[in-house]
Amino acid sequence: MEAGKPATKLKSEALQVLLERGLVHQCTDLEALDARLADGQVTAYAGFDATASSLHVGHLMPLMTMRWLQKLGHKPILLLGGGTSQVGDPSFRNEARPLLGDEQIAANITGIRHSVERLIDFRGEDGARIVNNAEWLTEFRFLEFLREFGSQFTVNRMMTFDSVKSRLEAQMPLTVLEFCYMMLQAVDFLELSRRHDCALQVGGSDQWGNIINGVELGRKGDGKQLFGLTVPLITTASGTKMGKTAAGAVWLHPEHLSPFGFWQFWRNTADADVPRFLRLFTELPMSEVLRLSSLEGAELNEAKKILATQVTAIVHGAEEARHAREQGDKLFAGEGDLAEPTHHMDLSHLADGLGLLQLLVHVGFAQTTSEAWRLVEAGGVRLNSQVIEDPRRKISVGDLKVDDQLSLAVGKRRKALLAFR
RNA sequence: GGAGGAGUGCCCGAGUGGCUAAAGGGGGCGGACUGUAAAUCCGCUGGCUAUGCCUACGUUGGUUCGAAUCCAACCUCCUCCA
Structure with a gap:
């Protein structure tokens, strides 16, 4: 059948x-x-x-x-x-x-x-x-x-x-x-x-x-x-197995992947996958699914946000989902930063200067320091919105911004806000 | 039981003594462009705070100044014969 x-x-x-x-x-x-x-x-x-x-x-x-x-x-x-x-x-x-x-x-x-x-x-x-x-x-x-x-x-x-x-x-x-x-x-x-x-x-x-x-x-x-x-076995529009990203699997457990990271994964869905994903992974009524699926061009971005928020709500709860969406809107609306820290670290880490590569691995933006090294050399790493070119860069107390925070980004979509205490 | 053949990096697939961390393609990532999309173009794609060192071509030994490449044994698979 x-x-x-x-x-x-x-x-x-x-x-x-x-x-x-x-x-x-x-x-x-x-x-x-x-x-x-x-x-x-x-x-x-x-x-x-x-x-x-x-x-x-x-x-x-x-x-x-x-x-x-x-x-x-x-x-x-x-x-x-x-x-x-x-x-x-x-x-x-x-x-x-x-x-x-x-x-x-x-x-x-x-x-x-x-x-x-x-x-x-x-x-x-x-x-x-x-x-x-x-x-x-x-x-x-x-x-x-x-x-x-x-x-x-x-x-x-x-x-x-x-x-x-x-x-x-x-x-x-x-x-x-x-x-x-x-x-x-x-x-x-x-x-x-x-x-x-x-x-x-x-x-x-x-x-x-x-x-x-x-x-x-x-x-x-x-x-x-x-x-x-x-x-059914589900693959993405580009033909790959669903749910793998550079940082590894897209986990459901909030300690493995923050609700915001989870939301981002869905927000980044390819256009062609949107209708299917709405149907499979949300509980929106079919009439709404069809309406959103009929959107075209840049309008699909709205459908993607709804998709992301709906799925995040199912997995992490409505509150977290709303939160994630707010962060996403803020982050990409302008040259905004994350509103809330995604990671907390002890201030003592900075005493001797914390290696940028280590930090990249720590927050999950790279699996190995070699990979982190390459990211830096490719010009994909930003610290406090500044592109960093030296892989050997150490981070010290002087790099901290307001509230002892530090923003770290890789590429356009991967962003983290570190809070030191 | 006998005779040939194969085993390469995430995947496919070149490579038959040094120029090979290993062609090419796919995938992935980064950059440009855009709509946080797709397509396209460019770069990267073993590990290590790193212009060098270490580990890698089925496994274990050997030959050699030097081996993915030659030799031996073993493991796994393929084809043909019985």
């Missing part, structure tokens, strides 16, 4: 909305799922790797799907892969991922939860849940696991999935560890259906194979009908 051409009239508001928003790519059984969603509350889950301490905008599609579902009376579960992160999903990858340790995974789970607390409502008895699949996956004994679940899978079938085939065809090694990943994800779905009556799994289109396995396991193992729904 492909998105965009519903064969029949949908009964459930949930699916209507998801289709209208462009959040549906494939579904295991659209009509039956529609009936189930129309019938009453459905518990749905989306899984995330615990490989970083925050989710990023690349995760926003499944998260928005979960948010809509919650809004329309259903119950989301976010499954964090504390167990599966110890294995690593091989889907569509040509190499095994580095494996993570227990402490790291535990820390990441805490961060991830924090990064989505505004997006999904976890409060109260009936709120969304976060569960960690380590809860059950680490409990299994090997033989027990093989006997209960191994008997439900055939290698023949497992080899037919594109996610595996791509690796095999690329002639890259696929270890048994990775090969079993899809079993683990299938077991996750089954466990969630047993423990929480979860009936729907939402994931990226690269998860289709893993999801199908879960649906089939539910049917064979427990005789239950489970559903899978994938969101």
Whole structure:
């Protein structure tokens, strides 16, 4: 079932909305799922790797799907892969991922939860849940696991999935560890259906194979009908994967990326992406989405600001969003500076002169001092609105402006205001 | 089991003893232009407070004043034969 051409009239508001928003790519059984969603509350889950301490905008599609579902009376579960992160999903990858340790995974789970607390409502008895699949996956004994679940899978079938085939065809090694990943994800779905009556799994289109396995396991193992729904893989107009910038991923966690930085990311959307992004990542009524999408030329800038503010509000809250927009307006209206410090630093750092390169790395404008060096040489770095040409420039107390602040900018869009105390 | 071939930087892809931190393209970043867009043009694109040093061409050793380039072993993959 492909998105965009519903064969029949949908009964459930949930699916209507998801289709209208462009959040549906494939579904295991659209009509039956529609009936189930129309019938009453459905518990749905989306899984995330615990490989970083925050989710990023690349995760926003499944998260928005979960948010809509919650809004329309259903119950989301976010499954964090504390167990599966110890294995690593091989889907569509040509190499095994580095494996993570227990402490790291535990820390990441805490961060991830924090990064989505505004997006999904976890409060109260009936709120969304976060569960960690380590809860059950680490409990299994090997033989027990093989006997209960191994008997439900055939290698023949497992080899037919594109996610595996791509690796095999690329002639890259696929270890048994990775090969079993899809079993683990299938077991996750089954466990969630047993423990929480979860009936729907939402994931990226690269998860289709893993999801199908879960649906089939539910049917064979427990005789239950489970559903899978994938969101489209989204690329930007320039064809790159969404959500990567020079400074790295666009994180949802405010400590990894300030709400203003987040707002800026959306404000910088390419013209051609605006209509799609409004539909996918905001909750504006479709009539408004269409109106904004019809704007042309420089008028689109207004649509971009609305897009940025809406998405920021969903992730960081309305207050932060309004704030970010004010900063953005001020910053680019004239030769303005940021109104509020983006970073705070101890005054003692300046005692011996703080290296400009270090500072650039510290605020995240460069990943390495070499990169910072090049930025300076390219003439892209400004300190207090002055272009700096000497990479060896040290910053001292004498550079501070009012309120012991210092402005630092790279390029046209990356700006920081440092406050020293 | 036998015979050939391949493994290069974020990606693709040249390079067969010194001029190679490695052509060219893509992507990314910076500059100019603009609307904080796109297109175009110019520059940069391993690390290091740095006109030098260090680390890099599957892995480990070897030959050589000098190796991505030659030799050996190993790993992974491809093609043909059985």
